[in-house]
Amino acid sequence: xxAINRQNTHIIPVDFQYHQPExxxxxxxxxxxxxxxxxxxxxxxxxPKMKQRLLEPGHLVNLKRIRELQGVEDRGGEVYxxxxxxxxxxxRSETVQRRLPLLYxxxxxxxxxxxxxxxxxxxxxxxxSPAADGALGLVALDATVQVAGPGGTRTVKAGDFFAxxxxxxxxxxxxVTGFTVPVPGPDVGTCFISVGRTALDISTISIAVALxxxxxxxxxARVALGSVAPTPxxxxxxxxxxxxxxxxxxxxxxxxxxxxxxxxPITDIRGTAEYRREAARGMAMEALTRAGGLxxxxxx
Amino acid sequence: MKVTxxxxxxxxxxxxxxxxxxxxxxxxxxxxxxxKYGCGMGECGACTVLLDGEPVMACxxxxxxxxxxxxxxxxxxxxxxxxxxxxxxxIEEGAVQCGFCTPGFIMATKALLGESxxxxxxxxxxxxxxxxxxxxGYVNIVKAVQRAAEALR
Numbered sequence: 001x002x003a004i005n006r007q008n009t010h011i012i013p014v015d016f017q018y019h020q021p022e023x024x025x026x027x028x029x030x031x032x033x034x035x036x037x038x039x040x041x042x043x044x045x046x047x048p049k050m051k052q053r054l055l056e057p058g059h060l061v062n063l064k065r066i067r068e069l070q071g072v073e074d075r076g077g078e079v080y081x082x083x084x085x086x087x088x089x090x091x092r093s094e095t096v097q098r099r100l101p102l103l104y105x106x107x108x109x110x111x112x113x114x115x116x117x118x119x120x121x122x123x124x125x126x127x128x129s130p131a132a133d134g135a136l137g138l139v140a141l142d143a144t145v146q147v148a149g150p151g152g153t154r155t156v157k158a159g160d161f162f163a164x165x166x167x168x169x170x171x172x173x174x175x176v177t178g179f180t181v182p183v184p185g186p187d188v189g190t191c192f193i194s195v196g197r198t199a200l201d202i203s204t205i206s207i208a209v210a211l212x213x214x215x216x217x218x219x220x221a222r223v224a225l226g227s228v229a230p231t232p233x234x235x236x237x238x239x240x241x242x243x244x245x246x247x248x249x250x251x252x253x254x255x256x257x258x259x260x261x262x263x264x265p266i267t268d269i270r271g272t273a274e275y276r277r278e279a280a281r282g283m284a285m286e287a288l289t290r291a292g293g294l295x296x297x298x299x300x
Numbered sequence: 301m302k303v304t305x306x307x308x309x310x311x312x313x314x315x316x317x318x319x320x321x322x323x324x325x326x327x328x329x330x331x332x333x334x335x336k337y338g339c340g341m342g343e344c345g346a347c348t349v350l351l352d353g354e355p356v357m358a359c360x361x362x363x364x365x366x367x368x369x370x371x372x373x374x375x376x377x378x379x380x381x382x383x384x385x386x387x388x389x390x391i392e393e394g395a396v397q398c399g400f401c402t403p404g405f406i407m408a409t410k411a412l413l414g415e416s417x418x419x420x421x422x423x424x425x426x427x428x429x430x431x432x433x434x435x436x437g438y439v440n441i442v443k444a445v446q447r448a449a450e451a452l453r
Contacts, residue, residue, distance in 0.1 A: 010324060010337055010359075018301065018318035018364050040362075047360040048341045050319075060318065062365060088354070112430020113408070115342055117354040118361070 012047065014056045020065050024148045024177055027061055032150050032173030034059040039175055041084045042119035044111070045127045069122070069177060072096060077183055083122025083146075083176045087134065088113070090121050099183045102190035102208060106137030109194050109203070122176045125161065128168050131202045131227040133194060135162070139232045140190070140208035140224040143181040149174035159224075162231035187219070188212045191291040193283050194226070196270075203227050204270040205279050207259075209287040211247070218242045218292070223255075223284070228263035228276055235262045247292040256284035305366045307332070308376030316363045323347045323358035326373060334374035334403040338432075345431030348404035349373050355411045355430075374403035377410070386410055389448035390441075397435035405431045409445050413452055419445070 019037075021027040031037050037059035040046050049055040063069055069084035072093040079095055090096055091107045110116060110124060110133050124134035125145070138145075138158040145156045150173040158179070163169055170176070184190065194206035206226040212219040221242040224234045238258045245251050265276035289295055304313045307330060314325060326332040326349070338346030340359050347359040350372040377384035386406050389395075396402050405428065412419060412427045419427065424445045425438070433441060 010321075010340065012319040012321065014319060016318055018362070043360055043362065043365075044342055044357075047321075047362070051340060064365070111342070112345065113411075113427055114345060114348055114355050114357050114430045117351075117356050118342075 009051055012050050013053060014050050016057055017059045019059060019061045021061060021063075022065055022067070024066060024068055024175070027063060027066060027175060028148055028150060028173050030059070030061045031175060035172065037061055039063050039126075041123045042086065042115075044115050044119040045123060045129075063122070063175070064120075074099065075180075079181045079183060080178055081121055081181065082178045083125075084120050085122075087111075087116035087119045087121060087124065090134075091116060100137075100141065100181055102141060102184075102192055102210060103134075103137040103181065105192040106133040106208060109133045109192070109206070121179065125158075125179075126168060126170070126176055128162050128164070128166050128231070129202070130162075130165055130229060130231055130233075131206070132232065133192075133203060133206055133226060136206055136208050136224055136226040136232045137192065138179055138181065139234060140192075140210055140222050141181050141184070142222060143179045145176055146178045146180065147174050148177045153177070155180075159232075159234050164230045184210060185212065187214065189291040189293050191287040193287050195279055195283065202270065205265075205276050205283065207280070207283045207287050209284075209291040211242075211288070211291040213247070213292060216246050216248070218245055218247050223259060223288075225259070225263055225280060227270070228265045228280060230264075233263060235259060237262055247288070247294060249294070252285050252288045252292070252294065255288055256281045259284035301364050303364050303367050305368065306370045308371070308373060314363065318362065318364050320363045321359060322349070322361040322363050322366055322371070325363045326358060326371070332373045332375050335407075336400055336403065338400070338404075342430075343432070344401070345404045345408065345428075346401050348407045348431065350407055350411055353411065353414065355408045372407070372410075374406055377406070384410075385451040386413070386444075386448040389444040389451060393440045393444035393447055395436060395440040395444035401431060401433045401435075405433065405441060409448060412445070413449055417453055418449060421446075 038057040040060045041063045063084045069082045073080040074095040124132045143158040145161050190210045192208045194203040208224045210222040221239040260277045260281040265273040267273045336346035338344035342357045349358045
């Protein structure tokens with residue numbers, strides 16, 4: 001609290017020019033032309049940073065008036081979500097609720113209603129916080145990030161999009177236009193769990209699991225954790241180890257041990273590295289149990 | 301920059317700097333001091349107003365981004381001396397102590413009851429978790445929301 005009170009102000013003590021492009025092309029031109037430009041959508045991360053002078057952009061490029069960046073679209077095998085779609089709109093989308101329950105849970109866990117009415121899925125991802133729950137869901141669902149830039153468009157896997165805390169692979173003039181999320185089949189179980197200090201707090205640690213099952217055996221696994229490394233972290237060693245195995249209590253226990261050993265947590269204001277390793281073990285056990293449909297058996 | 305928005309039912313045009321925040325515009329230019337500056341970081345909800353019917357944090361909203369928007373503040377709820385049923389309910393249940401958080405809670409409650417006329421207690425607590433009260437301990441606030449829900453049905 002004292003840190004906030006020391007640095008925070010009523011105003012944004014930074015002067016900037018404000019641009020409101022209506023197409024992705026115009027936005028890219030503006031971002032390319034002004035190296036000190038920042039894109040802004042919900043502003044829930046950017047405005048507090050500007051209030052504290054952690055960022056002092058000379059230009060802000062508002063992305064919310066660009067129609068092609070808005071909305072959720074069911075495309076059959078995949079769902080497309082525009083980058084400037086508000087988190088609350090993602091959460092309210094029947095398509096997301098029905099076809100991407102994992103992403104729904106992740107988005108619901110972000111901030112408050114007010115924050116989700118302002119913030120966008122693209123903003124949650126592009127701020128590149130290792131604690132971003134929306135980003136974690138996209139990584140666990142193996143989503144593809146759609147990027148537009150001066151050189152045209154390109155795609156990046158969500159798992160390859162992050163370069164470190166606050167850093168992405170976006171180059172100068174590039175912006176994220178949307179996300180293509182493959183819809184898990186009916187044989188896929190998913191689970192998201194996050195632990196925070198209080199209801200509104202950023203996750204101290206979070207986990208998202210997707211398991212494709214056949215009979216009682218794992219066909220394919222995706223295990224991703226937040227706040228345990230510089231970026232949202234997938235654990236391919238654990239995923240490969242699970243593949244083909246019967247999912248029973250012993251398997252879950254051993255996999256959870258691998259999760260605990262495979263993460264790279266640090267000690268920060270939200271928790272210690274030791275705490276995160278222990279929490280990860282318990283959370284992985286619960287998430288694997290629930291995603292694998294073992295709940296009835298393990299509790300019985 | 302010129303920006304036109306509807307505030308509590310009246311169309312208003314302002315000439316603002318791009319870095320002007322909606323909260324300061326409301327409080328300083330329109331004397332609508334119901335919405336409060338609390339944490340300034342989107343954590344306390346004291347600055348909650350409705351933007352196109354949805355609760356947002358006015359302390360993090362750029363005024364220039366409100367072009368064409370409809371803004372509702374707590375001052376727009378009563379008609380003359382007659383309070384809104386949500387305001388009445390907060391008074392009846394003793395959900396107000398120092399009152400600093402109250403306008404934010406009331407506006408968030410208005411949005412909640414618009415979406416969900418019969419919210420359960422967990423729904424109320426979940427919806428209002430972006431609003432912090434340091435006096436009442438929330439019990440009376442939840443009761444007030446339930447009372448308001450009944451009055452509005």
